[in-house]
Amino acid sequence: MTTKMMQTVRVHQYGGLEELQLEQIAIPQPADNEILIRVHSVGVLPVDWAYREGLMKDIYPMQFPFISGSALSGVVEEVGKGVFGFHQGQAVFGRADRGACAEYITTKVDKIYKKPDGLSFEEAATISGGASTAWVALFENGKLLSGQRVLIHAAAGGVGSAAVQLAKWKGAEVIGTCSAANVEYAQSLGADTVIDYKTMAFEKEVQEVDLVLDAVGGNTLERSFSVVKRGGKLLSIAEVPSLKKAEQLGIHAQFSGGFAPDKAFETIAQLITEGKMKSTIAKEFPLHEIRAAHELCQTGHGRGRIILRVGN
Ligand SMILES: NC(=O)c1ccc[n+]([C@@H]2O[C@H](COP(=O)([O-])OP(=O)(O)OC[C@H]3O[C@@H](n4cnc5c(N)ncnc54)[C@H](OP(=O)(O)O)[C@@H]3O)[C@@H](O)[C@H]2O)c1
Structure with missing residues (x-):
């Protein structure tokens, strides 16, 4: 044989x-x-x-x-x-x-x-490692609710582009960061406000958000603590945030990882199929x-x- x-x-x-x-x-x-x-x-x-x-x-x-x-x-x-x-x-x-x-x-x-x-x-x-990761951060760990304000870093990336759309689908107000070349793209995904991270300091443009989804880490993560409102959440998929700093500010911070539930994969697939979400x-x-x-x-x-x- x-x-x-x-x-x-x-x-x-x-x-x-x-x-x-x-x-x-x-x-x-x-x-x-x-x-x-x-x-x-x-x-x-x-x-x-x-x-x-x-x-x-x-x-x-x-x-x-x-x-x-x-x-x-x-x-x-x-x-x-x-x-x-x-x-x-x-x-x-x-x-x-x-x-x-x-x-x-x-x-x-x-x-x-x-x-x-x-x-x-x-x-x-x-979907896996893109929209599924965004789902875990926004909904499983972030418990994002309709009407809340969310800042999404790297809004044009594989995770961020899905996160913008899923947060809008949930009924949140979305602020995204990306470079100038991707501003129109992030807007086309539904972001209400887009900040060019290369020319603007996001912490001067946005304050008091309910949730930050950080997909960049480093300096971006560090500077994100100041924009979360008391009682709000800072989730990073790139790095483990400082819990001590979070405690001092009265916010919740965590690394967001792990697998999305079956419902996430099935819903995302359906949303793309129905044209309600772009991949x-x-x-x-x-x-x-x-x-x-x-x-x-x-x-x-x-x-x-x-x-x-x-x-x-
Ligand atoms: N924890 C988990 O489960 C998990 C899962 C998936 C991914 N991740 C991690 O999450 C990160 C992002 O993953 P990805 O798949 O979305 O990456 P990606 O598709 O390569 O996207 C990278 C994006 O980052 C943007 N970017 C770079 N520097 C930035 C900055 N300073 N501020 C704002 N945006 C910036 C780029 O935008 P411009 O082109 O406009 O600069 C680009 O759109 C990676 O570190 C990855 O390892 C973690």
Whole structure:
């Protein structure tokens, strides 16, 4: 019997772009409680290059070789024992633990969802680590309510662009920060006020917000403490904020992470399908150009999500 092979991108040691190696390996078999997905598209997340460079090795050490990529869409190729609710030929999207930058991936199904027909594979691959992260920050941790005011840093990014739209969908007033090149874009997503972070100090333009969603960290996070009203919340998806400072100011501050609930993935998919939310593809690269995709992601600038096209 001949082994069926697939193209993949593997990393054999921590390092730069050159560590992304295009390789042929055997197509994996789904274990019990897993499915095999033929991958269509993969969202390139900042954490993907952070893993590759070893920036997360103290918290999440990698076992080599590893295949990058967690945010995906594709078609179910095979269903392992013990899996219910999925069948061969079904279009799906969601999150795997890693391993998406390959023609096929085996994964458990706890964060895999049926893709609505009206949602493209590209759009679907932007959801995990983008809108799903925004949902967790705004609604699970931030408990954002209609009528509240929220400041969203990096409003044009993969997370921020979704956060602006989800906060508006909830009925909040949205203030966003981005560079001049993205101001009109952030406005088109529904932001009521947009601050160009390069020419304006946001803390001079906005005060007394109920919630800050920080996707930048560093100096931006530090300066954000002063704009939250007493009793309000400061959530960062980029860095752990100072709890001591939060206590002194009478606000709640925390790092926002973790997985979005099923309802988040399903609702976001539905909102995009119905045209109530936009998913922006910054640029699409074929899998073999993954180094260029990571390089672009590492600039930390741009709109929406970079996508890798793996299959058809
Ligand atoms: N905790 C979690 O679960 C979680 C999940 C996903 C992502 N993250 C983290 O969140 C961060 C953002 O992720 P992402 O996927 O949205 O990144 P991204 O798609 O690469 O977006 C980066 C955005 O940041 C903006 N930006 C850069 N410097 C800025 C500043 N000083 N002020 C305001 N905006 C600025 C850029 O806007 P311009 O182009 O206009 O400069 C760009 O739109 C990353 O650090 C990522 O690792 C955390």
